[in-house]
Amino acid sequence: MSKIQHRNLYREVADRIRDLIEHGDLLPGERISEKHLCATFGVSRTPLREALKVLASEGLVELLPNRGARVVQLTLKMVKDTYDLMGALEGLSGELACQEISDAGIERIVELHEKMLSHYHNNELTPYFEVNKQIHEQILLASKNEVLQEMYNNLSQRVKRVRYSKKMTASFWRQAVEDHENMVAAIKKRDGKLLGQILRDHLCNKLEVASLSGVIEDEAMPLSMASS
Amino acid sequence: MSKIQHRNLYREVADRIRDLIEHGDLLPGERISEKHLCATFGVSRTPLREALKVLASEGLVELLPNRGARVVQLTLKMVKDTYDLMGALEGLSGELACQEISDAGIERIVELHEKMLSHYHNNELTPYFEVNKQIHEQILLASKNEVLQEMYNNLSQRVKRVRYSKKMTASFWRQAVEDHENMVAAIKKRDGKLLGQILRDHLCNKLEVASLSGVIEDEAMPLSMASS
DNA sequence: TGTGAGAATTTTGAATTCATAATACCTTTT
DNA sequence: AAAAGGTATTATGAATTCAAAATTCTCACA
Numbered sequence: 001m002s003k004i005q006h007r008n009l010y011r012e013v014a015d016r017i018r019d020l021i022e023h024g025d026l027l028p029g030e031r032i033s034e035k036h037l038c039a040t041f042g043v044s045r046t047p048l049r050e051a052l053k054v055l056a057s058e059g060l061v062e063l064l065p066n067r068g069a070r071v072v073q074l075t076l077k078m079v080k081d082t083y084d085l086m087g088a089l090e091g092l093s094g095e096l097a098c099q100e101i102s103d104a105g106i107e108r109i110v111e112l113h114e115k116m117l118s119h120y121h122n123n124e125l126t127p128y129f130e131v132n133k134q135i136h137e138q139i140l141l142a143s144k145n146e147v148l149q150e151m152y153n154n155l156s157q158r159v160k161r162v163r164y165s166k167k168m169t170a171s172f173w174r175q176a177v178e179d180h181e182n183m184v185a186a187i188k189k190r191d192g193k194l195l196g197q198i199l200r201d202h203l204c205n206k207l208e209v210a211s212l213s214g215v216i217e218d219e220a221m222p223l224s225m226a227s228s
Numbered sequence: 229m230s231k232i233q234h235r236n237l238y239r240e241v242a243d244r245i246r247d248l249i250e251h252g253d254l255l256p257g258e259r260i261s262e263k264h265l266c267a268t269f270g271v272s273r274t275p276l277r278e279a280l281k282v283l284a285s286e287g288l289v290e291l292l293p294n295r296g297a298r299v300v301q302l303t304l305k306m307v308k309d310t311y312d313l314m315g316a317l318e319g320l321s322g323e324l325a326c327q328e329i330s331d332a333g334i335e336r337i338v339e340l341h342e343k344m345l346s347h348y349h350n351n352e353l354t355p356y357f358e359v360n361k362q363i364h365e366q367i368l369l370a371s372k373n374e375v376l377q378e379m380y381n382n383l384s385q386r387v388k389r390v391r392y393s394k395k396m397t398a399s400f401w402r403q404a405v406e407d408h409e410n411m412v413a414a415i416k417k418r419d420g421k422l423l424g425q426i427l428r429d430h431l432c433n434k435l436e437v438a439s440l441s442g443v444i445e446d447e448a449m450p451l452s453m454a455s456s
Numbered sequence: 457t458g459t460g461a462g463a464a465t466t467t468t469g470a471a472t473t474c475a476t477a478a479t480a481c482c483t484t485t486t
Numbered sequence: 487a488a489a490a491g492g493t494a495t496t497a498t499g500a501a502t503t504c505a506a507a508a509t510t511c512t513c514a515c516a
Contacts, residue, residue: 008293065236078375085373087320089316237469262497263496263497271471272471296478296498
């Protein structure tokens with residue numbers, strides 16, 4: 001029997017708004033109408049406003065005093081900064097994972113890696129990305145550091161809505177796969193320093209930023225939704 | 229206690245509660261009475277509850293459904309995990325700082341370093357720690373990565389209230405100063421990789437945790453306030 | 457036609473009210 | 487006296503209300 005969990009309304013609402021932002025139903029810079037959202041969610045303003053405050057502290061939304069809330073407009077610099085940070089966190093997750101991971105955990109990653117390789121060889125980009133993501137998630141979980149996990153997920157959430165045009169060049173892709181080969185080798189040896197180093201330098205993040213920089217040239221210019 | 233000015237009320241309230249937690253006026257595990265806090269701050273429950281939700285998303289407070297809020301009880305593991313994370317963030321800040329810092333910025337850090345050295349040689353622990361902190365702050369600022377700064381400050385805030393007993397042994401202290409010598413050398417050369425490496429491995433954080441582990445043996449055991 | 461002062465409307469910020477869940481209290485029974 | 491059960495009280499969750507700020511609209515006037 002599953003546990004009865006009373007969900008707080010504001011939590012529920014925050015989740016829904018996160019989805020709307022991630023999904024592009026609420027556009028960056030767009031004014032968030034409390035009245036309208038209350039109507040669509042069927043709740044009063046109290047939990048809605050609580051949710052907005054939480055989202056603001058998560059960096060997804062900005063609150064202008066007496067002038068309502070709006071979705072944060074990402075600039076190229078913000079995205080770059082965030083990816084730099086995520087790289088560092090992935091590096092740490094790799095180091096810790098090597099200390100903490102079980103043999104079964106290593107086995108699971110090896111299997112995912114092989115699955116990913118087959119997608120690579122079959123040129124299946126979307127499944128490749130999916131399994132790729134799972135590998136990084138497994139390493140993050142293996143770190144056994146919940147603070148790290150929480151922070152990484154928050155950062156990930158912030159930039160999730162700029163799902164860059166996936167114009168992966170062949171050489172970039174080959175390099176990424178090579179990185180992954182080295183990662184698996186490092187984790188098998190439980191060489192944390194090495195795995196951390198590889199993950200920090202892993203070009204996945206840099207690649208994403210590179211494909212973004214094609215869209216927006218100006219550093220200060222706000223970044224609008226990339227078509228997905 | 230002075231009443232709060234009516235401007236961005238929930239923000240003011242959140243700041244005040246942060247202070248109360250940091251200062252030890254609200255103890256870990258202690259139930260936070262909305263009514264009582266409303267009375268002391270002179271505000272209604274609405275902004276107070278908004279503030280609590282923000283603090284919860286910052287990891288300072290936990291909300292139990294229908295059972296109110298309480299200050300998060302830090303466990304040794306949580307503190308360790310947080311320090312690991314802060315080490316990684318400091319590492320990144322070092323790497324970035326070397327790319328971004330101005331000559332004047334380097335000069336400022338060198339001056340602080342020399343000031344710190346004199347406190348070391350005069351055996352002045354508290355001023356030493358103060359200047360030490362300023363150096364790390366300068367490097368963080370020099371990184372020019374606001375997302376990083378925000379995250380670091382959040383983590384720092386979480387563990388601020390366990391101001392460990394500063395029983396610095398002579399050898400630990402000497403090692404820490406040596407680390408700082410190397411840091412300054414690295415930043416003068418603008419060797420980001422090196423500075424990042426030093427900061428990640430800098431024993432400052434480990435030292436703090438070590439002094440904590442003297443207080444609490446059990447991993448799972450919640451960590452109460454260390455006397456400051 | 458365009459502009460600006462000022463009223464009307466809408467929207468936000470915060471207090472209050474109402475409903476419900478949790479806790480404390482007080483019987484009753486053994 | 488201790489335990490169980492039920493009632494009263496209190497605290498929380500959420501909607502509503504009220505006040506103030508921002509926005510829109512109107513219309514006089516250039």
